[in-house]
Amino acid sequence: MSQEDIESMMKEKRTFDPPKEHSDKAYITSMEQYEEIYKRSMEDPDGFWAERSEELIHWFKKWDSVSDYDLHKPEVKWYVGGKTNIAYNCLDRHLENGRRNKAAIIWQGEPEEDVRVYTYQMLHTEVCRFANVLKSMGVKRGDRVSIYLPMVPELAVAMLACTRIGAVHSIVFAGFSAVSLQNRIQDCEAKVLVTADAVLRAGRTIPLKPNADEAMGKCPSVEKCVVVKRAGNEISMQDGRDVWWHEIMEDESISDECPYEEMDAEDTAFILYTSGSTGKPKGVVHTTGGYLTYVAHTTQWVFDVHDDDVYWCTADVGWITGHSYIVYGPLALGATSLMFEGVPSYPSPARFWKVVEKFKVNIFYTAPTVVRALMREGVEWTRKHDLSSLRILGSVGEPINPEAWMWYFKYIGNEKLPICDTWWQTETGGILISALPYATPLKPGSATKPMPGVDAAVVRADGTNANPNEGGHLVIKKPWPGILRGVYGDPERYKSTYFERFPGMYESGDGARVDDEGYFWIMGRLDDVINVSGHRMGTAEIESALVSHESVAEAAVVGMPHQVKGETIYAYVTLKSGVEETDDLRKELRAWVRNEIGAIATPEVLQFADGLPKTRSGKIMRRVLRKIAASKYDDFGDTSTLADPGVISDLIEGKKSLL
Numbered sequence: 001m002s003q004e005d006i007e008s009m010m011k012e013k014r015t016f017d018p019p020k021e022h023s024d025k026a027y028i029t030s031m032e033q034y035e036e037i038y039k040r041s042m043e044d045p046d047g048f049w050a051e052r053s054e055e056l057i058h059w060f061k062k063w064d065s066v067s068d069y070d071l072h073k074p075e076v077k078w079y080v081g082g083k084t085n086i087a088y089n090c091l092d093r094h095l096e097n098g099r100r101n102k103a104a105i106i107w108q109g110e111p112e113e114d115v116r117v118y119t120y121q122m123l124h125t126e127v128c129r130f131a132n133v134l135k136s137m138g139v140k141r142g143d144r145v146s147i148y149l150p151m152v153p154e155l156a157v158a159m160l161a162c163t164r165i166g167a168v169h170s171i172v173f174a175g176f177s178a179v180s181l182q183n184r185i186q187d188c189e190a191k192v193l194v195t196a197d198a199v200l201r202a203g204r205t206i207p208l209k210p211n212a213d214e215a216m217g218k219c220p221s222v223e224k225c226v227v228v229k230r231a232g233n234e235i236s237m238q239d240g241r242d243v244w245w246h247e248i249m250e251d252e253s254i255s256d257e258c259p260y261e262e263m264d265a266e267d268t269a270f271i272l273y274t275s276g277s278t279g280k281p282k283g284v285v286h287t288t289g290g291y292l293t294y295v296a297h298t299t300q301w302v303f304d305v306h307d308d309d310v311y312w313c314t315a316d317v318g319w320i321t322g323h324s325y326i327v328y329g330p331l332a333l334g335a336t337s338l339m340f341e342g343v344p345s346y347p348s349p350a351r352f353w354k355v356v357e358k359f360k361v362n363i364f365y366t367a368p369t370v371v372r373a374l375m376r377e378g379v380e381w382t383r384k385h386d387l388s389s390l391r392i393l394g395s396v397g398e399p400i401n402p403e404a405w406m407w408y409f410k411y412i413g414n415e416k417l418p419i420c421d422t423w424w425q426t427e428t429g430g431i432l433i434s435a436l437p438y439a440t441p442l443k444p445g446s447a448t449k450p451m452p453g454v455d456a457a458v459v460r461a462d463g464t465n466a467n468p469n470e471g472g473h474l475v476i477k478k479p480w481p482g483i484l485r486g487v488y489g490d491p492e493r494y495k496s497t498y499f500e501r502f503p504g505m506y507e508s509g510d511g512a513r514v515d516d517e518g519y520f521w522i523m524g525r526l527d528d529v530i531n532v533s534g535h536r537m538g539t540a541e542i543e544s545a546l547v548s549h550e551s552v553a554e555a556a557v558v559g560m561p562h563q564v565k566g567e568t569i570y571a572y573v574t575l576k577s578g579v580e581e582t583d584d585l586r587k588e589l590r591a592w593v594r595n596e597i598g599a600i601a602t603p604e605v606l607q608f609a610d611g612l613p614k615t616r617s618g619k620i621m622r623r624v625l626r627k628i629a630a631s632k633y634d635d636f637g638d639t640s641t642l643a644d645p646g647v648i649s650d651l652i653e654g655k656k657s658l659l
């Protein structure tokens with residue numbers, strides 16, 4: 001977050017009361033009710049979480065104990081001894097509770113005319129068939145399946161098919177490169193890869209299968225690859241390994257019925273890779289009973305979803321937001337979830353509002369970067385469509401600055417709708433801090449209060465509680481059912497990243513403060529992680545991609561404030577001696593990173609530097625680099641430990657000559 005944004009949030013004093021309209025049927029309707037539930041959830045967490053799970057989830061066998069944990073170890077278990085199945089909860093039970101013919105997924109493809117609607121019955125059949133396909137390929141309970149797909153319904157089908165048979169899915173965002181895909185497949189040793197011929201994006205066809213081919217060439221664990229035909233572009237299919245989705249799904253030997261596995265509450269449901277401040281991406285592990293309970297719980301209370309609602313979360317299923325709030329949360333509740341393949345700006349900045357009007361969307365959940373991008377296009381686009389079906393607005397991914405908040409509130413919410421600014425992370429499985437739409441008075445820029453059951457706090461470096469308005473580390477002092485259970489294959493990293501610095505607590509890596517009224521204000525990451533358009537990027541990962549290029553000696557990457565994306569990537573690169581600093585090489589290095597990680601990791605600015613600001617012990621002073629990237633040359637703080645203070649003026653000069 002930039003200094004201006006922080007200052008503008010600190011000054012923010014406006015509050016907005018929750019709406020009365022629609023509140024009669026809301027789940028939680030007042031702050032008193034929230035406080036009461038919250039208090040109870042802190043005093044008797046097991047009782048609270050037992051009740052929530054019983055209410056929301058069908059268990060084949062009840063648990064023996066609600067929770068069993070020791071955050072010092074760390075070890076966390078929920079609903080120990082219980083048996084359930086995620087796909088059963090998202091599909092089968094709705095076939096008997098009156099929702100059989102209700103739309104489970106409304107899919108709007110990028111081309112306006114591409115619409116598909118899956119009722120719960122239809123989705124059930126597709127999922128069973130694909131589960132049988134996976135079984136026919138030798139996939140068994142516990143085996144990993146990688147999924148590298150654009151936003152097509154087959155993505156949801158593949159996920160649910162995995163959870164039905166107890167296979168563990170690992171979804172890789174289709175914007176990631178072949179190398180990123182390869183690393184993720186190798187890390188979890190997936191047996192099957194599900195992909196597509198191409199991605200349709202902003203009117204273009206971007207081939208995807210060649211990336212999958214490149215990755216599979218180095219992934220001996222992959223025995224079979226299923227390919228969804230999305231664009232019909234020419235691709236190569238390897239005999240014996242690759243099969244078309246539409247062909248194998250129509251195979252006569254594939255049955256419509258597939259029994260679900262009775263999974264243990266603590267069996268792994270999926271792995272999702274996310275960037276950290278050091279090393280390669282971590283495989284965040286989520287399990288069955290706790291995750292499912294947690295996403296159902298939060299979807300119900302934060303989005304106040306009712307049976308006749310159309311609910312739309314604009315995220316990509318390749319990120320945790322899509323896992324939890326397009327697929328698992330809404331389907332667990334038997335809701336209608338809209339899945340959108342396109343982008344906000346194509347064919348015009350009115351696209352989102354056109355979709356809202358077309359399907360009469362009631363609940364709309366997006367990211368601040370989208371709001372800011374649309375805000376720049378001008379308010380007239382929002383007026384082209386009828387937005388009166390909207391009832392609740394949501395935001396996720398990064399702090400929403402008060403200016404964007406006000407625009408969202410005014411022009412999309414018509415100054416009436418609640419905005420739920422939801423703070424959470426890949427690791428938390430679901431939303432931890434958010435307003436409840438019909439209960440919480442809103443303060444623009446604040447994620448407001450912790451969800452019931454979430455013991456959030458801000459602590460100082462020594463672990464003691466910060467005072468009101470004192471900035472510090474955002475931690476959670478008790479586990480909740482959706483908390484990650486591990487880093488795949490790396491228990492040491494699980495412990496050191498989340499549980500070592502503040503013993504007995506979960507460390508989020510974010511900075512925050514709590515105001516006098518108990519409202520949380522998130523200030524952004526405290527570690528070397530950049531938030532680009534609401535997506536987390538590790539600086540170390542980008543640096544190691546850069547230094548893997550033959551011309552690069554050293555690289556340092558920092559975030560630079562950006563009007564729309566929140567932050568963008570700024571790279572300082574020192575070349576090997578004898579290599580010339582040219583614009584062509586700059587281009588080549590940016591393309592190199594794109595190819596190594598994905599478009600989202602491409603440095604916006606790449607500055608050649610003869611030297612980096614290092615302390616005498618060799619540590620790079622990133623604070624200095626961040627200041628220079630932001631064109632703030634005044635106050636660098638204490639630079640007395642720098643080995644060569646002259647580096648700073650060289651860097652400033654280099655920066656100025658870039659412009």
Ligand code: WT7
Nearest residue numbers: 396397398399421422423424425426522525536
């Ligand atoms: C990081 C987690 C959770 C799904 C999307 C991102 C930032 C997320 C907010 C918010 C302020 C937020 C944090 C967090 N973040 N939501 N409402 N207000 N910051 O998931 O990639 O795991 O990133 O995103 O810095 O640590 P993720």
